[in-house]
Amino acid sequence: MSRLELSEEQRSELEACFRTTEDRRLRDRCQAVLMTARGRPQQQIAEDVGTTTRNVQRFLARYRVGGLEGLKIQWAPGKTPLIPEQLAPTILGWIRQGPRACGLKRANWTHVALADFLCQQTGIRVRETAMGDFCRRHGVRLYRPTYRFLRADPARQQQARQELSEKNCTGKYGLSPRCCPSEGGYHHGSNDCSPCCHP
Secondary structure, eight states: OOOOOOOOOHHHHHHHHHHHHOOHHHHHHHHHHHHHHHTTOHHHHHHHHTSOOOHHHHHHHHHHHHHHHHOOOOOOOOOOOOOOGGGGHHHHHHHHTTTTTTTTSSSSSOHHHHHHHHHHOOOOOOOOHHHHHHHHHTTOOOOOOOOGGGGGGGHHHHHHHHHHHHTOOGGGGGTTOOOOOEEEEEEEESSSSOOOOOH
């Protein structure tokens, strides 16, 4: 059995980390150190924490060398992004300006179009997925409606309704196919023949 003496400050620090951390593995490591300090055998600690006695020994060795910081998981830096972070302001500028301001004949950016434009400008060739990852990392969504009729100015709504109404009233002889002939003119949308706006 490995002996471990903790000061009150060390014990409080470990207990606080155990209660507050969201990292399950760090919580298990803190628990293993606290159990060891209480005199519990390593075999029982390993069973309770769900690991091996060798791992418990590793946790204790790391704690003795580095304290609580030594128990924290050291993540590898990960794969280097295909799009260098130095280019982020430039690419975000292209997105804000839009494709037309960049000399392209299109209304909206897509991940493919943005990747192609990046290749033309910098020689860096990336796939659609890499450009999608870049946009997600920087909080950019390329498909956002910029205008909706329901939020339009009321006068413009009325004008649009009027234009639609006039377009719906055209067909053979400039009248809607739903109009039916009668002596006084044409009537829209019903079976009875009564005068309407067309002479």
